[in-house]
Amino acid sequence: MQLGLVLGSATATTKHPSFEGQSMLVVQPLTTDGRDDGEPVLAFDRLGAGRGQRVIITSDGAILQSQLGRNTPGRWSVLALPDEVQ
Numbered sequence: 001m002q003l004g005l006v007l008g009s010a011t012a013t014t015k016h017p018s019f020e021g022q023s024m025l026v027v028q029p030l031t032t033d034g035r036d037d038g039e040p041v042l043a044f045d046r047l048g049a050g051r052g053q054r055v056i057i058t059s060d061g062a063i064l065q066s067q068l069g070r071n072t073p074g075r076w077s078v079l080a081l082p083d084e085v086q
Helices: 061-068
Strands: 002-010 023-029 041-045 054-058 076-080
Touching (some): 002 041, 023 076, 041 054, 041 061, 061 076
Antiparallel strands (some): 002 023, 002 054, 054 076
């Protein structure tokens, strides 16, 4: 799990069938002190996060496979929307 900041949403006219109807966000992973931690990632969101919101993301493939299907190439998903970060 990792803290992240939603930079915006992503759309694609051509995509893997398991991505159909899914909300995709561009998320900047953050360190615990709020600095950028690597390159932005594409995360699937079923919680309704929006631009500028902090989220907790996970790269646990089993979670995403249970949501999108076993053969999905997706990796990251939004796990939670924290109330505050300390």
